[in-house]
Amino acid sequence: MEKKMSEGEEKNLPFSLGLEDGNETEEQPRRFLRLPSGYILAYGGENGNVSCLQTSDPKNDKFVIVQRYEDAVRCIAVSEDEKRLAIGFDTGKTLIYCFDEFVQENQSQSEKTDIHPYVQSLEKVQNKEESPVDDFLSQDCITDDNDLDSFAGPDLGAPARDMLFIPQKDSATPSSKTYMLAIASEAGMFVMNVTTKDIMDKSDHLLEEESRQAHDFCGIRGFSAGTIEARSSKSSGSSNSTDEVVVLASLAMDGRLCLWDFTNKKLLQREDTICVPKKDYGEIHDADAYDRSCRPIAFSANTHDGKKKELIISTPGKLIPCTRILNLTTEDSELKLSNGFKTKDPEMGHIQPVISMIYCSENMLVTSGRDGCVLVWHRCHFNAVTAKESSTSSVDDNPDIVWDVVEKFKSESPVTNLIVQQYQNTGKVSLFCACANGNLQIFDITEQFQISKSVGRKMNPTNKKLPEIEKNDETNQNDNEKFSESTITPHSSESSSKATKILKKGRFSADSDEDDEIDVPLKKSKNVHFLEEAEENNDENPDDVDPEAATSSISRRPEESDHSSDEEDADSFVDHKFDMAKQARLIDITTPQPAFSPSSTPLDLERRFLCWNHIGSVTLLQGDNNRNVVDINFADSASRRPISFTDNINFITGSVGECGGIFASDTKEDDDDLDEDIDGLEDFNMSERTKQAVIRDRKKRAKASQNLKPTGSSIFFYRFFTSNLVNRKNKDWHLVLPDGERVLGTACGDGWAAVVTR
Amino acid sequence: MDGLLLSLGEYVHLFHYGFFIHHMSPHESYQLSLHSFDNTVLFSSRKFLRTFSPGGNQNQIIWLKGEPVTMVGRGGFLAVFYHESSPLVNKTQQLGYTLWDMADLRVVSRGSVSCLSRGSSLSWVGFSNDLSLMVMDSDGMLSMLFTTGQDNGDGNYIWEWTPVLDTIGLRKSSDDSHWPVTVHNGKLVCIPLKGGKSYPDANRRPVTTMLGLRMPFAKSVVSKK
Numbered sequence: 001m002e003k004k005m006s007e008g009e010e011k012n013l014p015f016s017l018g019l020e021d022g023n024e025t026e027e028q029p030r031r032f033l034r035l036p037s038g039y040i041l042a043y044g045g046e047n048g049n050v051s052c053l054q055t056s057d058p059k060n061d062k063f064v065i066v067q068r069y070e071d072a073v074r075c076i077a078v079s080e081d082e083k084r085l086a087i088g089f090d091t092g093k094t095l096i097y098c099f100d101e102f103v104q105e106n107q108s109q110s111e112k113t114d115i116h117p118y119v120q121s122l123e124k125v126q127n128k129e130e131s132p133v134d135d136f137l138s139q140d141c142i143t144d145d146n147d148l149d150s151f152a153g154p155d156l157g158a159p160a161r162d163m164l165f166i167p168q169k170d171s172a173t174p175s176s177k178t179y180m181l182a183i184a185s186e187a188g189m190f191v192m193n194v195t196t197k198d199i200m201d202k203s204d205h206l207l208e209e210e211s212r213q214a215h216d217f218c219g220i221r222g223f224s225a226g227t228i229e230a231r232s233s234k235s236s237g238s239s240n241s242t243d244e245v246v247v248l249a250s251l252a253m254d255g256r257l258c259l260w261d262f263t264n265k266k267l268l269q270r271e272d273t274i275c276v277p278k279k280d281y282g283e284i285h286d287a288d289a290y291d292r293s294c295r296p297i298a299f300s301a302n303t304h305d306g307k308k309k310e311l312i313i314s315t316p317g318k319l320i321p322c323t324r325i326l327n328l329t330t331e332d333s334e335l336k337l338s339n340g341f342k343t344k345d346p347e348m349g350h351i352q353p354v355i356s357m358i359y360c361s362e363n364m365l366v367t368s369g370r371d372g373c374v375l376v377w378h379r380c381h382f383n384a385v386t387a388k389e390s391s392t393s394s395v396d397d398n399p400d401i402v403w404d405v406v407e408k409f410k411s412e413s414p415v416t417n418l419i420v421q422q423y424q425n426t427g428k429v430s431l432f433c434a435c436a437n438g439n440l441q442i443f444d445i446t447e448q449f450q451i452s453k454s455v456g457r458k459m460n461p462t463n464k465k466l467p468e469i470e471k472n473d474e475t476n477q478n479d480n481e482k483f484s485e486s487t488i489t490p491h492s493s494e495s496s497s498k499a500t501k502i503l504k505k506g507r508f509s510a511d512s513d514e515d516d517e518i519d520v521p522l523k524k525s526k527n528v529h530f531l532e533e534a535e536e537n538n539d540e541n542p543d544d545v546d547p548e549a550a551t552s553s554i555s556r557r558p559e560e561s562d563h564s565s566d567e568e569d570a571d572s573f574v575d576h577k578f579d580m581a582k583q584a585r586l587i588d589i590t591t592p593q594p595a596f597s598p599s600s601t602p603l604d605l606e607r608r609f610l611c612w613n614h615i616g617s618v619t620l621l622q623g624d625n626n627r628n629v630v631d632i633n634f635a636d637s638a639s640r641r642p643i644s645f646t647d648n649i650n651f652i653t654g655s656v657g658e659c660g661g662i663f664a665s666d667t668k669e670d671d672d673d674l675d676e677d678i679d680g681l682e683d684f685n686m687s688e689r690t691k692q693a694v695i696r697d698r699k700k701r702a703k704a705s706q707n708l709k710p711t712g713s714s715i716f717f718y719r720f721f722t723s724n725l726v727n728r729k730n731k732d733w734h735l736v737l738p739d740g741e742r743v744l745g746t747a748c749g750d751g752w753a754a755v756v757t758r
Numbered sequence: 759m760d761g762l763l764l765s766l767g768e769y770v771h772l773f774h775y776g777f778f779i780h781h782m783s784p785h786e787s788y789q790l791s792l793h794s795f796d797n798t799v800l801f802s803s804r805k806f807l808r809t810f811s812p813g814g815n816q817n818q819i820i821w822l823k824g825e826p827v828t829m830v831g832r833g834g835f836l837a838v839f840y841h842e843s844s845p846l847v848n849k850t851q852q853l854g855y856t857l858w859d860m861a862d863l864r865v866v867s868r869g870s871v872s873c874l875s876r877g878s879s880l881s882w883v884g885f886s887n888d889l890s891l892m893v894m895d896s897d898g899m900l901s902m903l904f905t906t907g908q909d910n911g912d913g914n915y916i917w918e919w920t921p922v923l924d925t926i927g928l929r930k931s932s933d934d935s936h937w938p939v940t941v942h943n944g945k946l947v948c949i950p951l952k953g954g955k956s957y958p959d960a961n962r963r964p965v966t967t968m969l970g971l972r973m974p975f976a977k978s979v980v981s982k983k
Contacts, residue, residue, distance in 0.1 A: 733814030
């Protein structure tokens, strides 16, 4: 057991993103960017380094620096075809790379894919396989012949904050392809054509003036974009005619969100209220890393006919994500926007505001907060009975659909960006967390991801539609990977196998036992609720897979688990409430230490020290019938005689000071145990039912008489006779705190006494 | 009802024969209904510091910055320790403190309890006889709050924690520990515990010992010839 725990701890050990040259751990917004070809870039910090997850060599499993710049990198964007890559710096300068010669894997149809030119430095590491000098210690693999085709982008005049290539329609031919880049800076935002240097120079700054008006001349924190079906404006008579439009969400530094219809170059929505309460004063005014990490995210939610009718837009900044669902296809109004994030428990969420978010799927969201926690949320039905009825409704229209925290991770430093990595051949899903201090932490979310898939499947209306919807899910993921980092990009089998080795043999674990631990989720991942794995299973062992099982409800899971794995407790495959799994995992979280009194001994002892300090020691001897004895022995025993008095209110804490001793009891809770006072009725030869009735009546009367008596802790002050001014009769006092208020600590000094309560 | 009726904010107290009887305000009953949803434990969301005079008058009620952990007082000073945030992954508690001068309830110092060793928690707090605030963590490191004498720009002094005694080096075996009582004249008055015990037996009066404070200076490598 200890071994397993140590493995788990080791697995979550942070290691560097490779962005800092020295040991500086200044908190900066660290970010990820996934290239469509699968490479994960990391950037942020003051050194101008861009690192990439090196996945080709299991011995060099780390982020290695692939590019260095003189200025600090603040944002990177890449086009869908990876032929344009834009970088924004803290100086306001931008740089556009052109990789016109690069051909993506699916276009070349060749087995071996060329490495993307931007990360070609990785080849240096791969080539050094034969002579592994000290490269393991170095995270720098910059080549000197770094001659990439690039040109200077627009000078923003203020630190760049975010960039985004506007998604294009698939119908665009390579020759007619344009690259529209949305740029956010602390001076504002605009969209321009950066296809070539000449075109860029002639290009207008689209939406620049409109955004200034809408955002009250504020800087922009970040963007997100998505495509969505909208009612066609041309054929207003036909209600079924829709067009696909690109929606751009911009979050300003004052915390206001605006939605833009980029296709028609118009403002869709300017929110009346601020969604991120804490303002971002910008890098030039030394805003903290967390303010500068807040960006909106967008997720295209497919409906059952495969069209993207809803776009989920979420913003951080509060204790729970702030989510809206945009629908432009409704007939009654042109724009339908509804808030859709309801939690199962009102107190659920982060202790401090959310910094970053990521949608793993329609039913699974991961958030990171300033409190250093990373929460995994699942969308589920609050009332399972209504699940079936609500399955045909909109994404979050149904009030029974709520979000529930199913996993809680803790990072050493608050996480400023998240990205999810799925290893296609193993089914393992890892959550990469970029910590503000430059560390990388990786959490295994395979199980949560599978359950979320199952939940999504359960919410599908019919079994027949499942394959189609699965396909739509994949399409959806592909779409979203183009627009944001918030989706899972399946890697090629080659890269995923290498990446898996990293997780096994990297700094997470060096011994072979880790393999066993990894095998378990792999086995688990091949369950029939995960369609891809179900198909794989079908090939391998046709007897194990029931085609209907893939579409069955989650309640069938325990029987299946008996087939699949004995190691897995059936309770881990719970229904959508996930309570068991949640409780089991939360145990690993370090809990805040409980309140205590200095120099006291535990409560359950018959005789215990309540306090021992410079004044003396106070002991409490527990007696019968709630009559305890308190003894005060003074340190200065030569001049002060010991004091002893009776405690009939059950003190749990106490302290002595120069002027007296202050003692407090626990709160008075309602005692529903009817057997407690039954002793006095034994002689009356009553039946058990009559006794209970008598006791109930007695309690009722007692309660009525004490109706106005509060039930908080009782406080008793024993005043020392320090001068003749002290009235001997009324020197002590006693009071009761309001209902539910419990004393956790007491202290007493010269002329004062105090308690802290909760 | 021949008592003295006092009013303090929204609280109403009846002073009668030397006792206070506290009556709940309507606002408090509303709070009760809000916080009793779990039907098992009745918790208030309040994290108050309530101060009293020795005669029983209620003085200030102050919101604490976090969930209280412990408190200690001596002379005119009161120190309250509270949680600043969740503990770190390495189990280090994240605590803060506020030190008040109770004569006028003036905040003398406020900050983080940065003197907790990695992975440790707060185990004891106290004042020395010269009213220096002392804390000990679960690793046995005793630390003292002191002021650097520098002005931090807004008229207040800068306060820091300094280690003054590492009791681990004074243990004769790994099972031994020290149970602090107070700090007097530069010495920690404590009860030595043996055999893995973590607290003394109150049935018999334990014998105290005194350990001189010793800052963990590095040993000089220059040896005498």
